[in-house]
Amino acid sequence: MPKLSLPVRLALLVAGTMLPLIVFAVGIVVHNYQQDRKEATQRVLDTVRSIRLTLDAEMQRMTGGLQVLALTGALRNGDFDGFRHIVAAFLDQYGKDGVVLVADRDGRLLFSSLDPDTAELPRRNNLDIVQKVFADRQPYYSNLFMGAVKKQPIVTVEIPVIRDGEVIYDISFSPPIGMFQNLIEKQQPSGDWTLSILDADGTVFARVPNPRDTIGKRASPSVLQPMLSRPDSVLSTVSLDGVPLISGFAHSTLTGWIVAAGITESSLIAPLWRNIAITSVIGGVLLMVGLGFALRMATTIARGEMLHDLLIEELNHRVKNTLAILQAIAVQTFRSASKAEREKFEGRLGALAETHNLLSQEKWQGSELEDVVRRVLRPYLLNSPERLRMFGPIVPLSPRLAVVLSMIVHEIATNAAKYGALSNDTGTVTLDWEVIEDDGRPRLRLIWTESGGPPVTTPIHRGFGSRLIERSARDQLGGEATVDFLPRGVVCTVTCALDDAG
Numbered sequence: 395m396p397k398l399s400l401p402v403r404l405a406l407l408v409a410g411t412m413l414p415l416i417v418f419a420v421g422i423v424v425h426n427y428q429q430d431r432k433e434a435t436q437r438v439l440d441t442v443r444s445i446r447l448t449l450d451a452e453m454q455r456m457t458g459g460l461q462v463l464a465l466t467g468a469l470r471n472g473d474f475d476g477f478r479h480i481v482a483a484f485l486d487q488y489g490k491d492g493v494v495l496v497a498d499r500d501g502r503l504l505f506s507s508l509d510p511d512t513a514e515l516p517r518r519n520n521l522d523i524v525q526k527v528f529a530d531r532q533p534y535y536s537n538l539f540m541g542a543v544k545k546q547p548i549v550t551v552e553i554p555v556i557r558d559g560e561v562i563y564d565i566s567f568s569p570p571i572g573m574f575q576n577l578i579e580k581q582q583p584s585g586d587w588t589l590s591i592l593d594a595d596g597t598v599f600a601r602v603p604n605p606r607d608t609i610g611k612r613a614s615p616s617v618l619q620p621m622l623s624r625p626d627s628v629l630s631t632v633s634l635d636g637v638p639l640i641s642g643f644a645h646s647t648l649t650g651w652i653v654a655a656g657i658t659e660s661s662l663i664a665p666l667w668r669n670i671a672i673t674s675v676i677g678g679v680l681l682m683v684g685l686g687f688a689l690r691m692a693t694t695i696a697r698g699e700m701l702h703d704l705l706i707e708e709l710n711h712r713v714k715n716t717l718a719i720l721q722a723i724a725v726q727t728f729r730s731a732s733k734a735e736r737e738k739f740e741g742r743l744g745a746l747a748e749t750h751n752l753l754s755q756e757k758w759q760g761s762e763l764e765d766v767v768r769r770v771l772r773p774y775l776l777n778s779p780e781r782l783r784m785f786g787p788i789v790p791l792s793p794r795l796a797v798v799l800s801m802i803v804h805e806i807a808t809n810a811a812k813y814g815a816l817s818n819d820t821g822t823v824t825l826d827w828e829v830i831e832d833d834g835r836p837r838l839r840l841i842w843t844e845s846g847g848p849p850v851t852t853p854i855h856r857g858f859g860s861r862l863i864e865r866s867a868r869d870q871l872g873g874e875a876t877v878d879f880l881p882r883g884v885v886c887t888v889t890c891a892l893d894d895a896g
Contacts, residue, residue, distance in 0.1 A: 404688035412684055416677035423669040431640070431662055435628050437583075438642035438655050442626070445581050445589065446644050446653040452577065453551070453649050457533055459484055460553040460567055469496070469565075470557050474505045481507050491570035493543060496555070496563050499528050504563065508543060516542045518566070520550070527552045527564045535649040537593035538610065541568055547610055549599055549651075571609070574600035586661040588633050588641075594650040596621050598634075608634045613654070617641055621652055631656065763789040763838075766796050767825060770803045774816050781816070786827035789838060792893050798870045799840075799890075805859040806842050806886050814884050815847035821883075822846050829892065836892045837873070844883030852879040863888075 463469065463484060468476035474496070481494050485507060496505035501518035509515060518524050519542045523534050534552040541548040548568040555563035578589040582602050591600040596613040613621055616631040626644035633639050639656030646653065764784060771782060791799065807816065815821025827840040860877065863886070867875035871890030878885040 401689055401693075404691060405685055408684040408688045409681065412677065412681045416673065416681070419673045419677065420670055423673055426669075430665075434640055434657050434662055435642070438640055438657055439626075439628050439644075441581070441583065441587070441589075441655045442642045442644045442653050445578060445591075445655065446646055448577060448581065449574075449591065449651070449653060450646055450648045452573075453535070453646075456551055456567070456569065457553070457648075459487070460551060460565055461533075463494075464553050464555045464563075464565055469555060469563065475510075477505065478507070478510070488569055488573065491572065493541075493548075493568045495543065495566040495568075497524055497566065498563060499525070499561075503543075506543060518542065523550070523552055524564050524566075527554045528561045531556065531561055535651065537595050538597045538599045544568060547571070547599065549593060571599060575602075575605060578602055586658045588635075588637070588639060588654075588656045588658075590652075590654040592621070592652040592654060594652070596652065604635055617643070617654070621654070630659070761791055761793075761796050763791055763799070763827065766791060766800050767803055770800050771807055774807050774811050778819075781822045782825065783822065784825045786825075786840075787829060789827065789829060789892070795871065795890070795893065798866050799888075802863050802866055802875065802888060803842075805863050809859055810842075810844055810847070810884070813848070814850070815844035818847060820846045821848075832891075838888075838890050838892050840888045842884070842886040842888075844885070847883055850879050850881055850883060 485492050494507040497518045501521045503512045503515045523536050531554050536550040538547050550566045550568045553565040554561045574591050589602050592598050596618050601608045614634050628642040631639050631641040638659040641656035643654040810816040824843045829836050863875045867873050873890035875888045
């Protein structure tokens with residue numbers, strides 16, 4: 395897989411940081427919408443119950459007034475002229491559109507608050523409810539129907555008039571439809587709400603908004619069936635105006651009528667989309683700003699890297715020139731020296747050069763211990779690399795440690811090639827290392843173990859190589875180096891403090 399460029403990596407970093415935040419913010423908006431919807435559902439139910447209580451209280455007061463009329467002596471004795479004055483006082487509470495009728499069992503009108511002459515008035519056209527009043531001796535509340543006297547849709551409250559234990563009349567009061575309209579208009583929380591009062595069959599007789607086009611119609615199909623089969627509920631519906639609503643309804647236990655309320659879905663969804671749009675726009679702007687900064691930073695870093703690479707190349711060039719000069723000086727200086735001495739010095743320069751090449755590849759960021767060792771030992775293992783076994787963890791080295799350790803390993807390998815396990819065809823070398831803790835600081839312990847070489851004897855005089863190993867370990871690495879000349883082979887142990895490889 396090709397390595398991504400720095401601008402792409404920085405852009406992915408910004409996007410990987412911002413996009414989850416944008417998604418999280420949108421999630422919060424959606425969560426708030428769900429909470430608002432839940433609260434709106436509860437408000438709908440509370441509003442329905444509040445209107446139902448207000449309606450029931452008004453109908454209870456109205457029913458009580460009619461029951462008082464049913465107990466008057468004038469009505470019981472058939473004195474309808476005297477009864478008219480009493481009815482007038484009752485009607486003053488409801489205005490001129492309220493009508494009181496008194497009918498017998500067959501629906502014949504005996505009294506009308508609108509016309510003293512009842513002979514010309516038609517019979518009651520909702521005879522079923524009249525007969526229920528006579529049969530059950532209790533009040534009834536009608537559904538919406540066309541009044542025979544008013545010639546317009548009405549609802550009625552039917553009260554029995556009882557004398558000597560028998561129902562002799564039915565008092566029917568049709569209150570002004572406008573009173574129900576006024577009731578829900580006062581209860582409407584805001585213009586986003588739809589409120590309705592419906593009869594027991596689901597026919598509207600008071601509604602906001604748009605009462606003129608909806609009174610007399612049955613509830614919308616989306617809510618009618620649940621409305622007729624459940625005592626109360628909250629659900630998503632479509633109004634008679636075609637507006638999606640969160641609707642609730644409840645039945646009155648007194649009248650059997652239904653109170654319904656709904657809040658428009660758009661009043662909840664519109665803020666949701668607005669908040670999502672605002673969040674997305676702000677997130678997008680921040681993302682674009684972040685990407686702009688990332689690209690600018692990438693450009694700055696790229697220029698810095700170019701300058702860094704240029705300086706590294708210049709350093710490499712100068713070091714190579716310096717090594718070449720040293721090699722030329724060595725050739726001139728050691729012209730009269732023995733071949734072995736020249737090779738020893740050139741070998742040390744070679745070890746430095748190999749380490750320098752390795753660090754150059756890593757742009758002087760440090761290197762790994764195993765890579766340094768393999769570079770230094772490559773000339774000694776060209777024909778039989780299996781003679782070296784290395785065991786140890788990955789240990790990153792700083793440039794300073796890499797250079798010094800390469801010199802130490804070169805000196806140990808040179809001695810092994812001249813006198814030890816690498817001087818014949820059967821010897822082997824095992825190189826182990828580990829990282830240990832010393833006073834809370836990491837230290838490297840490297841053990842060079844030879845076997846299979848010529849018989850080992852302890853040298854009488856210590857050469858320059860041995861002193862180089864010991865002094866380098868002590869003075870430059872802050873550690874120590876020990877060499878044990880065991881019969882089976884030389885064992886060299888080097889310990890040093892590790893520092894930052896970066």
